Amino acid sequence: MAYKILDTCINCGACEPECPVDVISAGDDIYVIEEEGCIDCGACANVCPVDAPVPAE
Structure with missing residues (x-):
């Protein structure tokens, strides 16, 4: 199951460099x-x- 990012995102960018793909x-x-x-x-x-980021349903 993939992840999605909710509207609660504060646009900080912490997640982007952590993504291995x-x-x-x-x-x-x-x-x-x-x-x-x-x-x-x-x-x-x-x-x-x-x-x-939460698991997509």
């Missing part, structure tokens, strides 16, 4: 994850100060 990028207001490439490692969720 480079599928996180800055969106208009929040960071976004390309779900097709996500390997479900949880590295982004481990560094997020507001717990915005």
Whole structure:
């Protein structure tokens, strides 16, 4: 299951460098994850100060 980033994202950028497959990028207001490439490692969720990355349903 891939991760997604919720609207609670504060656009801090902490998650982007942690992604081992480079599928996180800055969106208009929040960071976004390309779900097709996500390997479900949880590295982004481990560094997020507001717990915005969550498993996609």
